[in-house]
Amino acid sequence: MKTDLLIFGGTFGALAVMFGAFGAHALKSLLNEEQQKSFETGVRYQMYHALVLIICGFSMPFGSPSQVWMGWCFILGTFLFSFSIYGLVLSSAKGKKLKFLGPVTPVGGLFLLAGWVLFTYNMLKLGVYL
Template identity: 65%
Template structure:
């Protein structure tokens, strides 16, 4: 699991840089300001959570169910949150908005919140273990 978390974190990080550059250069003239801001939000959240995945892959052994659930919350949360934003924005710009993606974004956000809660709990547990 540890290796998977690191690989997915690195992949998400790489894609975030690619999407950020794509948004800043290729999409700048095709999107209005609100669309561009939303696209940038997807990129920011993706890079932040790619980094927390990498940090998690370094500090957690993923022996506990809580650590595994945390990782899956981040992995699936990024996919649902950021990629649904990309889909919504790009489809809207093309004149065929994929409205079914609208409810996907907040569900992805909820998974990210759960991931952060579990990250906090698991970090505190490791700190307690190391201090004893």
Template identity: 65%
Template structure:
């Protein structure tokens, strides 16, 4: 994994979080319930948080590991994107229920990524 890969992935996730956030705040506000909108916003927030982490790790590459990269990247895809799919499919009346169990797997990957960062920082 290269320093550039961390930064580009983080920047891409950050850019998409801005686009999805704007989409949610404007276009989806009219078709989503308040609870659905809150769930969508949670996906956007977690995507942005981990975009920032990836960029930060890219600029502090000595703390980065390939496993961290994959935990944060796959965590974002599984967590945030499954929430987007659940919310949008529910709004269309055809909820993709198979996505429900995927969200916590993404969350678990986030936790593992953060744990790896802690362990790397204290040199374990």
């Protein structure tokens, strides 16, 4: 699991940089201001969770099911949340909005939320206190 988190974290991080540059430059003339903000939200959340995946991959032992579930919630949540936003924004900009992606974004958000709840639970379980 640790290797999976590091691979997904690195891949999501690299793609976030690529998509961020793509959105800031290549898509600037294609997207309106609202679409650009939505696209940037997808990139930002993708990068946040890429970093969380890498941090968890290095810091957690992954000896319990709750740690494994946490990792998969972050991976699946990042994919569903950010990539559905990209699909919605790009299809909308082309005049053919893929409406079926609309409900996918909040499902991804729920997976991210579950990942954060499990992260907190696991930190407390590991005895990590400030």
